[in-house]
Amino acid sequence: MTTKLKATKKSKAKSAKPRSTRAAMSVATSDKETVKARVAAMAEVPLAVCESDKDLQSMLSVLRDQAQPIEVRLAALQSIQAASFSVVAFESCRSDYIATLRKVATDPDLEMRQRVLGILAREKDGFAQRKLLEGLENPEKELVPPEKALQLLSYDIHAEAYPIARKIVNNPPNEEAKREALRLLAADAKSAPVFEKLLRDKNETAEIRQVSAAALQGLKPEKLQESAREILLDDSDYDEIKATSLTALTQFGDKDQVNKDAALKKHVNRISTKGGAKVKRTARQFISKYGR
Amino acid sequence: MNVEVQINNSINPKSQFVSWAPSPCRIRVTNPSGAITPTVTIRLSSTSAATGGAVVFRKGTTGAFSNTLTLTVPIIGTSVPFFVAGKFGRPSSSNADVRIDARFGTLLAGSVKVMVRIRKNANNLTPAERDRLVSAFAQINNQGAGRFADFRDMHTNVTSPQAHGAPGFLPWHRAYLLDLERELQSIDPTVALPYWRFDQASPNIFTLDFFGVSNSVGTVSFSPTNPLQFWRTDGVPGINRRPFFGTNTAPPGLRTEAQTLALGNAYPAFRTLEGNPHGSAHTSFGGFISSIGTAARDPLFFLLHCNVDRLWAKWQRQFGRFDPAVAASFDGAANPIGHNLPDTMWPWNGITTPPRPPTAPGGSLAASPCVSAPGPQPRVSQSLDYQGNVNAVSRLGFDYDDVPFS
Amino acid sequence: MVVEVTETEFASLVSERAADPKRQHELLELLREDNELYDQRGAATTARMRGWVLHNLSLCSLTDEALIFVLEELDTGTDPYLVAAAARALRSYARPTSAFAPFVMRAITHIRYRNEPVSFESYGEYGDGDNVTTPVQELLTTLRWLGANAEPVLSELEQLRAQPDRLPRTLLASIDEAIKAISGKEAVDNDFCCSLPLGLKDRFSWTSNSRRGCEPVESVIFEDHNNELISFGDFFQGQPSIVVFFYTRCDNPLKCSLSITKLARIQESLLERGLADKINTAAITYDPEFDSSERIRGYGQNRSVQLNTRHRMLRACDGIDSVRKHFRLGVNFIESLVNRHRVEVYILDSRGRIASVFERIHWNEQEVVERAIEILHEESEEKSQARNKKNATASTLGTMASLGVAFFPKCPICWAAYLSVFGIAGFDRIPYAPWLQPVLALVMLINLASVWLRSRATHRMLSFCFAAGGAAVIIMSKLSHGGKKFAIWGVLLTLAGSVLSALGTRKKRQLGKETEGDSWFFDLFRRDGFTRTKDQTTKSTA
DSSP: OHHHHHHHHHHHHHHHSOOOHHHHHHHHTOTTSOHHHHHHHHHHOTTHHHHOHHHHHHHHHHHHOTTSOHHHHHHHHHHHHHHTTSHHHHTTTHHHHHHHHHHHTTOSOHHHHHHHHHHHHHTTOHHHHHHHHHHHHOGGGOSSOHHHHHHHHTTOTTSSOHHHHHHHHHSOSSHHHHHHHHHHHTTOGGGHHHHHHHHHOTTSOHHHHHHHHHHHHHHOHHHHHHHHHHHHHOTTSOHHHHHHHHHHHHHHOOHHHHHHOHHHHHHHHHHHHHSOHHHHHHHHHHHHHHOO | OEEEEEETTBOOGGGOEEOSSOEEEEEEEEEOTTOOSSEEEEEEEEEEOTTOOOEEEESSSSSOOBSOEEEEEETTOOOEEEEEEEOTTOOOSSTTOEEEEEEETTEEEEEEEEEEOOBOBGGGOOHHHHHHHHHHHHHHHGGGTSTHHHHHHTSSTTTGGGTSSSTTHHHHHHHHHHHHHHHHHHHOTTOOOOBOOTTSOOTTTSSTTTTOEEOTTSBEEOOTTOGGGGOEETTEESOBEEESSOTTSOOTTOOOHHHHHTTOSSHHHHGGGGIIIIIHHHTTEEEGGGSTTTGGGSTHHHHHHHHHHHHHHHHHHHHTOOOTTSGGGSOOSOOOTTSSTTOBOTTTTOOOSTTSOSOOTTOSOOOOSSOOOSOSSOBGGGGTOTTOSSOGGGOOSOOBTTSOOO | OOOOOOHHHHHHHHHHHHHOTTTTTHHHHTTOTTOGGGTTOOHHHHHHHHHHHHHHHHHSOBOHHHHHHHHHHHHHOOOHHHHHHHHHHHTTBSOOOGGGHHHHHHHHHHHGGGOOOBOOSSTTOBOSSSSOBOHHHHHHHHHHHHGGGGGGGHHHHHHHHTOTTTSOHHHHHHHHHHHHHHHHSOOOOSTTSSSOOHHHHSOOOOOTTTTTTOOOOTTOEEEETTSOEEEHHHHHSSSOEEEEEEOTTOOOIIIIIHHHHHHHHHHHHHHHTTOTTTSEEEEEESOTTTOOHHHHHHHHHTTTOOOBTTEEEEEESSOHHHHHHHHTOSEEEETTEEEEEOOEEEEEOTTSOEEEEEESSOOOHHHHHHHHHHHHHHHHHHHHHHHHHHHHHHHHHHHHHHHHHHHSOOSHHHHHHHHHHHHHHTGGGSOOOTTHHHHHHHHHHHHHHHHHHHHHHHTOTHHHHHHHHHHHHHHHHHHSTTOGGGHHHHHHHHHHHHHHHHHOOOOOOOBSBOOTTOOHHHHHHHTTTEEEOSSOEEEOOO
């Protein structure tokens, strides 16, 4: 018992004292350590890469090395990425980091590709955009699923993804892709009529209609207000979209217009007691703002 | 007999908010009827709503707090100062849920309702607190056309050297959060920024009614009742966030609170938290929050940084590091501009000549009806004494639920 | 208009132009943002294409005309590939000058935290390994090329060198080399050592003539930051204006955000000088479909722009294409989004015509204000001169009219007087008509009589003296031999007498009402007690 207690004390003492960066770095880059140990060590060393070129190159080397366990490689990526937040300190590392990311963008591992292309896409990197567009145009070249590619392309509204996004909206490989394509098109003011149409289409899924409402709110708020009103007055429409419509009117509605709309207020008053839970909740918020 | 109680030395209802740090208050007789002596004895006490906050009093700038306070107040109308603070551990959950009563004998001579407004663990907010917060966020975003655009523009690749990788990291983000919080409070004064305790499981944050649920692609979904469904930044609706961990658990690999506080008792060692847990928390996700240039597009960013700031506050409390004059409180080495104690901080200083960024969006730091600090163009040094421990006027008007005022 | 040219074709086209000395100048057209080849390209694609053009320019000798595009990229560029290409292109310019140094240093400041590998091995390559360079590397090499001409930025460079922990180790050597090059050599002593080439020195130019024939835009309707509608003509005609173009989704803070921030400073300057009511300012969005009134208002307010009737943020309700063509805006689009634009600010005169343009290189607020004030003063001067001219003309015309009125015979007697003057003087030119002489003598007498009566009425006998003297001289000239040459003096005296008589106004008399300008004719009747007012003639009962 005493031995056990002593051991427990010892291990607690051991875990309480953080190891040095050098020690952690050594574990992180050593093939002899377990995956778990290496991943834990990687988490301790983000800023080390900023301080030592050798450490930076070691970590980048692990990241590039397809022979390394994927968990370790992803941990290396995460660690360097964490260091990149220390922009001033990371200045010396950035160029090599970007070069490595571009190399790894075509990695055999899907998770690695997604993360790396995500990082590059958020930097509005032309290399990543080109790869993603190629994949959308030609599925044989796709590095990530189309919905992911569209999502990553939406990081840069100046990318030339609009034509392909429209194609996908009209002929989606899956529902997720359609939704991401719509999110991307929401940056294009000329797409407002598309969103208006989708919002009013009861055959569309709730998610598609919700995305359309959000897109229309940003592009043509007066059109959303009109559509929201009609949706609310339509007893045959779904609770989900009614709740979205009420939220839009409560948060962003034209106060004067809504206050004058007696028919709408009367209807909302009615559904505040008769509708589903979400409708009731949002109706109450509406009434709280505009009155009965 | 009537008295007027001023919280934060103001009768403005917007100033009726207190935190753990004592707020300067005043009381004066406005109607002396019934008084037969030049002064009257007024007894202050408080009444809390159920699950409401609680306050304590003290007469001067030092000494113990108590649940009641007796004051001698001249009937000619001269104000008598005193202090009110939230009772540690008893924050408010809604507006005006604490009533301060001033009694003249048994007669209620005056009262005022206050809120003990505290930054809380986001995972523990009530539904009402949560709804008020998301509504305020949605309003300040205003589907991309609102004031939030400035906050987004303050945190980009171009501007990031002002706030990262050097000692000013913590002060800058403290000012950034404060500015946003005050803007949110101008929309709804009951709102305080909560923190995401990233070293603990926080399943209540990642829900449809709060900060959303991510799908496999990393697009966040919201309930149709959640106004964040209309969130828009950089012209694109929605939020990209893909957690690399189950949201019923904490992200792996992050330093715990204890480990973070143990980084060292001097600031240069402590601020290595910028790497882990701060950077590691950011990169526990894919999506906006995981890259410095896009991180501020995700409102979760502010909860993440609120926790980073809370860790700093806790470290300050643990080691007594509020005074900029104490060397260990900061890193006094020659640092880049914006990272030294006397430096003003961009963008609030409006300076746009190199090495500062070319524009300064958003103007000066928002004012508060409760406190005067730090002023429109804060200096790095003004971020340290956030509770007014060294100088009461330095109080910034916020507190964390688990970091007391001593 | 979308031109279907693949990027590969574009690259070949560029390389061909670059290789042909006679066609190298065509590369400049490819650097114009509004070139149709960039229409419907994404921003990253546009950057690749432009960067390739700049790279090819670096293989030739950079001309003065191309220099502006290179300096522009160094001044406001944030794309690593473009900045690197511009740095290389600058080194192909024949004459390093110290005026380039601030541009290069500024580019280092902007790009250092976005330093990444780039490659010019072939079109469209992105650096990921060997044979790469970086924009900071290229900029440092350019500083080395500038040598002593970069002396103005030496201290900044030394400060950079003093931060060894932050810079890539590989760059430290480059910085050292640059510092050595700057410190070691003597500056080249030539006429161009400190100044930009002439074409760039005056970064604004008169364009009023060059825009003749542009699509008129007076009727284009704008919506302002308060949802108020106003036409181009209504806002921009009447006084000079300073116009900036922008859009709210610009992701280069060195362009639109900075331009609008500077517009706010321009407004302050105008206010300080008391000119805020005399010079309008406007910011027009490239992206009117997305940039609603609310958006542009917020964008301006967040950058301290003052907004009122003379200072507006505008979006074109329709006619944005006309506006583009009118100003020849340096912008192009992918869908409705801008893919690239230049920095541009215009000064319009009070007729709404473009009078000055500042483009590409970021403009100095005070220069713009000074230019606008010059235009304001020049217009004031013109107006003043026009007014003076008008007045002079009016007064000349007035005088001539007065003289004309004076000379115009107002009655048969006047006719007779004129006839007597010209008839007697020119008597000997008329074919013999014996009956004419006494007739003309009689007419002269009648003239004298009429002048006398007029003199009496105006109490000014001078006119009669002239007329009498003139008549006397005419008669004497006729009677004396050799006196004919004096006849002209007689004519002139008679004429003078008539003019004086005609111009003399009767003294105003208070007769109940003003009787200004009454004909002398009525004076003849005054003794009869008649009085005349402007509107009536009544017999006085006085």
